[in-house]
Amino acid sequence: METIxxxxxxxxGLALAACLDQDRFDVTVTEKRPELPAVGTVLAMWPxxxxxxxxxxxxxxARTVSPVIGSGSIRNAAGVPWVTVNGGQMFGISRVDLLRLxxxxxxxxxxxxxxxxxAVPSGAGLVVGADGVxxxxxxxxxxxRTAARPTPYLAVRGTLPVPVHPEHVGEYWGRGDLFGIAAAxxxxxxxxxxxxxxxxxxIDVASALEQARIRYAGxxxxxxxxxxxxTPERSLAQGIxxxxxxRSFVRGRVVLIGDAAHAMTPNLGRGACEALVDAVTLAELLNVLPADEALRSYDRQRRLRTQALGLASSALMRVALTEAAxxxxxxxxxxxxxxKARAAVVTGSPT
Structure with missing residues (x-):
């Protein structure tokens, strides 16, 4: 058996481990956290x-524990809608529920x-970097030189144990800030x-919440x-x-998937989605092809697509968070x- x-x-990492052929591979998952997180935001699941x-x-x-996204509006800071988008059959799943499943x-x-x-030990077999941004x-x-690069923006997010008002769902674009409300x-x-x-x-979550209350007071x-x-207990605060x-997600017998390969800004709501697709694509290729051929095919299929999405997400962030313009x-x-503008896209929450 080949070692992965x-x-x-x-x-x-979990999606890949779940899809690899256990009769063909000896699989090990190394994770720094001793247990799954207890707090997380909602992730939009694209088709x-x-x-x-x-x-x-x-x-x-996943569908059973997740509400359908439905429709929502992109609005100005005062809440006046510019355009309404329809999410179709997309649904939003809690990161906590997704990791649990x-x-x-x-x-x-x-x-x-x-x-x-x-460090990668000698003779480690195939190593998959699924260890995030x-x-x-x-x-x-x-x-x-490939270390993560900070943006000047903070992401503050959370959940509330109260029903969402349908007329409030969507994103609010202000001057240098945005705010999103969705069902969970x-x-x-x-x-x-x-x-x-x-x-x-x-970042101290309580301080971030207080700063956000001041920022969005108007x-x-x-x-x-x-x-x-x-509340801080149901919220997160992280730099983006x-x-x-x-040039490649593959180097020798090492391959990158998910945010380790292509972390992007959260404005398209595609980070978690593309991580899932990376994992399933790589597993399917490894299950039927020699490892070297599978890695080359994975790189061809996933690198340009995910990098294009990253560029599009960054462009949308610049529009949504613009100040001078x-x-x-x-x-x-x-x-x-x-x-009413029916579309197959919806702006997603941070991943």
Missing amino acids: SIVGGGIA NAQRALEKVGVLAE LDAAVPDTVRRITGRFH HSAVRRGIWGE AAGTNWYASYRSDLGVEG HAGAIRDVLAQA WTTPRL QPLRDRLLTLARRP
Whole structure:
């Protein structure tokens, strides 16, 4: 049996471990956290991610615990809608629920190790870096020049145990900030992004919430109501990081998937989705092809597509969070305003 060492037990790592042929591979997952997280935001599942979940075998369960996204509006800071988008059959699943389902789908034959990755040992077989935006695998093999890059923006997000008001669902674009409100299985999911002086690591959640309340004090009443009810126990605050574009996601017998390969800004809501597709694609190729051929095929199929999505997400972030051009943006969107615009896209929450 060929050895596969997966570094990272998050969405990408667990999905890969669940889909690999256990009769062909000896699989180990190394994760630094001793247990799954208890707090997480809601992730929009696009059609490609739903197909990946079906291949993992958890799509039906994921739908059961997740509300359909339905329709929502992109609005100005006061809450006046510019355009309404329809999410179709997309649904929003809690990161906590998604990780729980993926974890349960991993066969008992997969070995679990709790600890940090330090270096690829000689004779380790195939190594998969699924260890997120600050991937030690990527920095160790591709070099420190590939270290994650911080943006100037903070992501504050959380859930509330109260039903969401349908007329409040959507994103609110202000001057240098955005705020999102959506349905969650337990009530309401919300997220905010803006420039912050709280740093990019080790951010105190209570301080971030207080800063957000001040920042959005002049925005729509729906935003103020959400932030008034938000608590540190049900919230997260993190700097937004991205990764540089790589010429290849493969180097020798090491391959990157998920945020380790292509962390992007959260504005398209595609980070978790593409991590799932990466994992399922790589597993399907490894299950039927020699490893070297499978890795080359994976790189061809996934690298350019995910990097294009990363560029599109960054472009949308610049539009949504613009400061100097905010008046012009608002005028153009007001001119383009339509009562109802049916589309196959929806702006997603941070991943």
